[in-house]
Amino acid sequence: MPGVGTLIDMSGIIAGGATALAFGRLFSEQMKNMMMTVCGISVFVIGITGIMQGSLTLLACQAKAFLTDEALASLTTTGSIMILCLGINLIWNKEIRVANMLPMVVIGVALSYIPGL
Numbered sequence: 001m002p003g004v005g006t007l008i009d010m011s012g013i014i015a016g017g018a019t020a021l022a023f024g025r026l027f028s029e030q031m032k033n034m035m036m037t038v039c040g041i042s043v044f045v046i047g048i049t050g051i052m053q054g055s056l057t058l059l060a061c062q063a064k065a066f067l068t069d070e071a072l073a074s075l076t077t078t079g080s081i082m083i084l085c086l087g088i089n090l091i092w093n094k095e096i097r098v099a100n101m102l103p104m105v106v107i108g109v110a111l112s113y114i115p116g117l
Helices: 004-026 029-063 069-092 098-112
Strands: none
Touching: 004 029, 069 098
16 A cells, blocks of 8 residues: 555654653753754655665666566566575575675576577
């Protein structure tokens, strides 16, 4: 459902504001300034994330015109393998160099356009 994230963010802001009104007098001025700074940085990061998500969505809409089903399958498979390797690195403390797999994203899509492979 579109807009659910916005509603959750908005309800969190309202709940935080109500909490600050109710318990604000219990915090020191330094603590209030620190919380305001953290909230400002959070809003900035959320804004950057939204811009990146919108850019990727626009890029995907443009790429849909020239990606075949085979190219999309190759892209999805390569991305899934890279995410799997990241998970292995995190869970079992292995050292799989996932950044070395990045060229395979382009190579896999390019190979999908060669007939007979």
